[in-house]
Amino acid sequence: MKITQRENGNIIIQDNQNNIKAIMPYMFIFPHPRIGNSILINASGSATDENNSFEVSVEKGVFLNGNKITNIEGLFDSIAKNIQLNGTKNTEPKQNTDPQKDVFDTITDFETMYNFAKAFNSHTFPIIKDSNGKIVKEDYLLQFTTVVLTIQLSYYYFSEAPNKISHISMGGNISNIAFPVKTYQYGANNVLTHTYESYTWQR
Missing domain, CATH: 2.40.128 (Lipocalin)
Incomplete structure (x- = not known):
């Protein structure tokens, strides 16, 4: 699995053959509720929403912005430091009205x-x-x-x-x-x- 964030903030999820599985404006990441050393990636914000999540085994390695990570702790730490999970990495001015x-x-x-x-x-x-x-x-x-x-x-x-x-x-x-x-x-x-x-x- 590959997780890459583009300059415009979009988060790209790819398999190991570089096939794009999703383009996400933001994402949530949780330890898998049933499978050890695995994570769930979703946009729902629910730690138990397996039906609408990508299931990723960290043992096989996860490429985060090109760097391979093979353990849960390292992956969470690297995501926290290198990925803007709310997708606000772009340089366009934010809308102040909502x-x-x-x-x-x-x-x-x-x-x-x-x-x-x-x-x-x-x-x-x-x-x-x-x-x-x-x-x-x-x-x-x-x-x-x-x-x-x-x-x-x-x-x-x-x-x-x-x-x-x-x-x-x-x-x-x-x-x-x-x-x-x-x-x-x-x-x-x-x-x-x-x-x-x-x-x-x-x-």
């Missing part, structure tokens, strides 16, 4: 942020379900002009009624959200009566 980010910064409630994340999501498969088809997580990637942000939702169900949502917690870049937990209330016959947002989980 309308979507400006809107994002004004959002303070759970529902508005959730709808905004769905509208501007860049993940191919943001909804994750378990083997029974229940939603367990939603993972949204927001790629704006000046920044990349993530919004994650984790679903929790009642142990005595495993198909009823107990609450959903929101994580990621949400420091502006006042109440990041959405709690579900049920009435007679297990009919959903209302939801409310809270800062921490209490039942």
Whole structure:
């Protein structure tokens, strides 16, 4: 595997036969969650997103800007020193305006942020379900002009009624959200009566 950054900031991923596998404006690199001495390279920002990642074995050697590296520690260190992971190596002036980010910064409630994340999501498969088809997580990637942000939702169900949502917690870049937990209330016959947002989980 070869990783090269061009003068314009683009990060080029090639195999050992010099075939281009990807041209990325930015990238994230993580230790592989299952395979030792290997890494995942992706644009999703998720350390467990194997489906949308390049899997690289460091044992065979990784060429970083032409220099061969054969160990994980050396690779991470060299990337940190030699690659601009956000792709800002170019000499063009940065744009100071970012309308979507400006809107994002004004959002303070759970529902508005959730709808905004769905509208501007860049993940191919943001909804994750378990083997029974229940939603367990939603993972949204927001790629704006000046920044990349993530919004994650984790679903929790009642142990005595495993198909009823107990609450959903929101994580990621949400420091502006006042109440990041959405709690579900049920009435007679297990009919959903209302939801409310809270800062921490209490039942």
